[in-house]
Amino acid sequence: MDNKPKLKIGWFSFTCCEDSTILLTELLNKHLDEWKKVIDFRHFKALKTKNSIEDLDVAFVEGAISSPSQEKELMKIRENCKYLVTIGACACTGQPSASRNNFVSDDINYKIAYYMCHFDYSKDVKKIADFVKVDDEVNGCPMNPDLFIETVGKYLKIFNIA
Amino acid sequence: MHSADITIENITKIEGTAGLKVKIVDDKVTDLEFIIKDYRRFYAKAVEGKPFVAVPSFISRICGTCSIAHLLCSIEAIEKSQGITASLQTKLLRRLTYDGLMIRDHALHLYFFVLPDLLGIDSILDIPDDDNNFGHQLLHDSFDIKQTGTDLTVAISGAAIHAPMPTVGGFLKTPDPASFPQLIEKLEKIRPQVLRGIEAFSKMPDVLIRNSDYLCLKNDSSYDFLEGSVVNTSGRKIVEEQFHDFLHSVVIPYSQSEGYIFSDSHEDYLVGSLARLNLGRELLNKRTLGDVSKYLSVFPSNNIYHNNLAQAIEILHCVDDAIDILKSIQITEEKPVTMPHRAGVGVGVVEAPRGTLYHHVETDEKGMIVNYDVIVPTAQNQINIENDLKKYFEENLDKDEETLRLSAEKIIRAYDPCMSCATNFLKIELIRS
Numbered sequence: 001m002d003n004k005p006k007l008k009i010g011w012f013s014f015t016c017c018e019d020s021t022i023l024l025t026e027l028l029n030k031h032l033d034e035w036k037k038v039i040d041f042r043h044f045k046a047l048k049t050k051n052s053i054e055d056l057d058v059a060f061v062e063g064a065i066s067s068p069s070q071e072k073e074l075m076k077i078r079e080n081c082k083y084l085v086t087i088g089a090c091a092c093t094g095q096p097s098a099s100r101n102n103f104v105s106d107d108i109n110y111k112i113a114y115y116m117c118h119f120d121y122s123k124d125v126k127k128i129a130d131f132v133k134v135d136d137e138v139n140g141c142p143m144n145p146d147l148f149i150e151t152v153g154k155y156l157k158i159f160n161i162a
Numbered sequence: 163m164h165s166a167d168i169t170i171e172n173i174t175k176i177e178g179t180a181g182l183k184v185k186i187v188d189d190k191v192t193d194l195e196f197i198i199k200d201y202r203r204f205y206a207k208a209v210e211g212k213p214f215v216a217v218p219s220f221i222s223r224i225c226g227t228c229s230i231a232h233l234l235c236s237i238e239a240i241e242k243s244q245g246i247t248a249s250l251q252t253k254l255l256r257r258l259t260y261d262g263l264m265i266r267d268h269a270l271h272l273y274f275f276v277l278p279d280l281l282g283i284d285s286i287l288d289i290p291d292d293d294n295n296f297g298h299q300l301l302h303d304s305f306d307i308k309q310t311g312t313d314l315t316v317a318i319s320g321a322a323i324h325a326p327m328p329t330v331g332g333f334l335k336t337p338d339p340a341s342f343p344q345l346i347e348k349l350e351k352i353r354p355q356v357l358r359g360i361e362a363f364s365k366m367p368d369v370l371i372r373n374s375d376y377l378c379l380k381n382d383s384s385y386d387f388l389e390g391s392v393v394n395t396s397g398r399k400i401v402e403e404q405f406h407d408f409l410h411s412v413v414i415p416y417s418q419s420e421g422y423i424f425s426d427s428h429e430d431y432l433v434g435s436l437a438r439l440n441l442g443r444e445l446l447n448k449r450t451l452g453d454v455s456k457y458l459s460v461f462p463s464n465n466i467y468h469n470n471l472a473q474a475i476e477i478l479h480c481v482d483d484a485i486d487i488l489k490s491i492q493i494t495e496e497k498p499v500t501m502p503h504r505a506g507v508g509v510g511v512v513e514a515p516r517g518t519l520y521h522h523v524e525t526d527e528k529g530m531i532v533n534y535d536v537i538v539p540t541a542q543n544q545i546n547i548e549n550d551l552k553k554y555f556e557e558n559l560d561k562d563e564e565t566l567r568l569s570a571e572k573i574i575r576a577y578d579p580c581m582s583c584a585t586n587f588l589k590i591e592l593i594r595s
Contacts, residue, residue, distance in 0.1 A: 015201045017582045018177060019226030019323045025270055026312060026322070029305040033291065041287055047274060048285035049174040049571070066201035096223050099208035115202055119418060125203075142226065142323050 007152075007161050010043030010056045012077055014063030014070050015097045015125065016090035019142035021046050021062065027145055035152075038161050056081040058155050061128055062143075064090040064097040067120045071131055078132040083158075085151060086128045089141040096141075098125035164189055168563060172199075173571050175275040175285075177227055178581025182570055183416075184555055191555045196548045196574070198419040198540075200581040206534045214240045214503075214529045215330055221521070222324055224536065225583045227270065229324050230263040230315060231514035232521070232536075232583075234388065239521040240330050243508030244529070246501050251494065252332045253388075258487050259318040259328065260387055260512075261480035265311030266322060267515040268435070268473040271578045272363060273304030276470050279572050280366055300362055303355035307477065310348045314484055317341045331498030339493040346488050349481050356481055357453060360474040364457050368467045370573055372553050374546055375429055376437035376462075379513045385438075385445040385479055387513040393441055394424075394431065395462075402511040405520055409537065412545065419584035421544040422537070430545040433517025434577065435472035436463065446475070447482040454478060466550055466576050473515075473578070503529035514539055516578045538583040547577055 013021055025046065028035075043051040043059075053059075059081035065071050078084055090097040101124045103112075115121070128134055138148045156162075168184040178200045185193035205224055209217050218236040222229040234256055241248060248256075278285050281297045289297040312322040318337045319325035327333045379402075381390035392400040392408070400408050410425040423430050440462040446454070454475050460468060503525070510521040517539025524533040550573055558566060 013179070015203065017223050017226040017229070019223075019229065021177075022226040022270070022323055025274055026266075026308065029309045029312075032286075032301075032305070036287065036291070044285075044287075045172060045174050045179075046177070047175065047287060050284050051174070070201070096205075096208075096220065097203050100204045103204070103207065112204060112207065114413075115418065118415065119201070121201065141223070 004037075005159075005161055006038055006040040007156055007159050008040045008042050008055060008057045010053055010059045010077065010081065011041070011046075012043065012059060012061045013045070014061070014074070014091070015066040016063035016088060018062065020088040023142040023145060024148075027149070031149070038156055039152075053077060053080045057159055058083045058085060060085050060087050062087040062091050064094045064125045064127055065122070065131060066097070066125050067122050069120055071122070074128065074131055083135040083155065084128075084132060085136040085138060086134050087138050087148070088143045089139060091128045092137045092139045094125055094127035098127075101125055166563065168566060170567060170570065173574055175278070175571075176575055176579055176581070178579075178584070180574070180579065180581050182551070182574070184551075184570075186555070186559060189559055191552055191559075194548060194552050194555065195416050196544065196551060198417045198544065198581050198584050200418055200585040202418055202585045206536050209531050209534045212531050214244070214523070214525055214531060217523070217531060217534070218328070218330065219324070219326070221534070221536070224538075225580060226323055227267055227580060228263065228514045228516070228583065230259060230319070230322070231512055231519055233325060233328055234260065235510040235512045235514075235519050235521040236523070237328060237330055238388075238510030238512065239508040239523040240525075241508065242510065243506035243523050243525050244330070244501050244504060245506065246331050246499050248332055248499060249496060251491070251496055254487055254491050255318050255333060255337065256328065256388060258484055259315050259325065261484040261487075262311045262313075262315030262318065262322065264387065264480040264515055265314065265477050266308050267311075268477050269304050269307045269311060271515075272359065272470060272473055273301060273307075275575055275578075276363070277301065277304075279575070280362065300359065303352075303358060307352050307355055307359070310352050313348060314345055317345060329498050331500055332496055333498065336493060336495050339491075342488045346485055349485050349488075353478070353481055356474070356478045360454060360457055360471070360478060363470045363474040366467050366470055368569075368572060370466050370550060370554055371464045372466075372550055373464055375424070375431040376440045377431050377433050377542075378437040378441055378518055379511055380442045381445070383445075385442055385447065385483075392511060392518065395441065403509045405509070405511055406522065406535075406537070409542070414544065417544065419541045419544060419581075422542045423545060430549055431542070432466075432546045433539045433542050434469055435476050435515075436466070436469040437517065438513060439472040439475065446479045447486065449482040450475070450479045466573060469576050469578065503527065516540060516580055517542060538580070540577075540579045540581065540584040543577050543579065544584070547574060547579070
């Protein structure tokens with residue numbers, strides 16, 4: 001068993017198309033062997049069933065916030081991580097997931113209203129920084145892969161992990 | 163087990179967020195809810211009033227993993243609404259980019275999500291770093307397979323996720339054929355790895371059999387994800403434009419996505435690789451057929467776990483199909499076909515990796531979107547998934563709760579569902595006020 005310290009990370013998705021999750025699984029083609037040696041993937045729902053959000057060094061968050069329950073979950077993530085990095089356009093800017101914010105009242109037909117009333121939708125979709133402190137951004141739709149790799153490298157250095 | 167409430171808050175190793183609630187009273191399943199949890203983004207509504215040329219790229223943001231499927235389905239619908247016929251070269255290039263999508267998307271599902279089930283572990287992250295370990299070998303095969311699928315789509319369409327080059331009428335930039343010999347080499351190199359995967363996934367021991375109907379797009383002359391008529395097991399053949407009327411939508415109060423049943427029989431049905439193999443396996447690429455005959459003997463199959471084997475076989479078909487096209491295509495410089503804008507209605511139907519995908523567009527005389535509708539595969543499979551789970555639980559109540567939970571996740575995972583897709587459509591007749 002490898003007992004060297006690792007960067008404890010979590011990967012979280014809110015409202016979005018999860019393109020950055022898909023891009024990350026693509027980056028794993030070339031980087032998984034190397035990253036497994038230095039990164040402890042504590043929360044990564046797309047890859048594992050046994051997930052934990054406790055005591056994270058870095059939380060990577062994709063997607064925008066659509067509801068009070070998502071807001072609560074985001075707060076919990078922020079409380080459990082030392083650094084929080086937003087991933088992709090929806091997390092960094094809210095768009096395009098926040099398109100519904102521009103609907104005028106005539107657009108809110110009964111079908112849309114049905115979903116917004118039956119589930120806990122917030123009035124507006126918002127970016128992550130509207131709720132919590134964000135330490136870094138990896139923007140793009142999907143995220144810029146080179147910037148993501150650079151950001152991972154930055155936090156490996158901050159936590160003195162070779 | 164006499165009575166129990168089993169809740170899985172977040173089903174893992176799938177795309178998006180879904181949960182499951184099962185209530186068991188006196189050894190009977192009294193309630194079972196498969197809950198799609200992703201919040202809706204209402205993109206089909208958001209494109210109204212936009213010029214059609216901007217729509218395929220925007221609407222492909224419905225999904226990160228099969229954005230190419232949404233992109234090409236949207237382009238097909240818009241081209242039909244405008245009376246645009248793409249060139250033969252464009253059709254072949256779309257087919258190539260789609261082969262790349264299928265290779266990457268199926269491999270992600272099979273090797274990153276399903277492989278841990280096959281190996282009896284939680285995650286690919288738990289596979290030991292040992293070259294002699296079978297799981298390690300398959301995982302590293304998958305890196306090459308996925309990368310080759312991505313490389314193929316990037317060469318033709320500029321990116322594997324939210325590709326910039328495909329547009330209404332053709333491609334914004336004609337691909338450079340100088341990259342084709344290297345692509346052929348890469349595709350030939352992954353063939354033995356893909357075959358090793360087919361063998362591995364053919365040995366998946368799990369079985370869940372229920373008599374479902376199956377539905378897919380089928381082309382009489384080739385195994386085609388992009389062109390054909392919609393067919394089902396009962397022998398119905400529906401032209402793309404009538405597909406919508408063939409389905410009946412069902413509001414599922416606890417789910418963020420509607421479900422679908424057949425409008426005539428009110429029966430549930432399954433879309434995806436299993437449906438395509440059940441209904442059209444004889445049309446697979448000839449070279450593929452030569453190598454997979456022993457695995458095809460299980461089809462037609464009513465075992466949902468055979469959707470995994472079907473995906474593994476489709477990866478090989480797409481490898482062989484791409485090699486054939488890359489070897490024969492003669493690229494000439496082409497500009498996208500354009501026509502004067504007109505008021506029109508168009509329907510696109512394609513086979514996305516996880517099943518039949520439908521886009522419907524209505525434009526005004528200036529080419530602005532008046533109405534847009536999308537029906538995605540996961541929404542169509544939703545009721546089928548629930549009915550499969552009910553059957554599984556009813557027949558296995560003697561098992562311990564952990565086994566029931568694991569199996570329920572495996573059944574859902576076998577469908578390769580995508581919740582991002584499932585929560586981004588609105589039925590068109592319900593939009594109209």
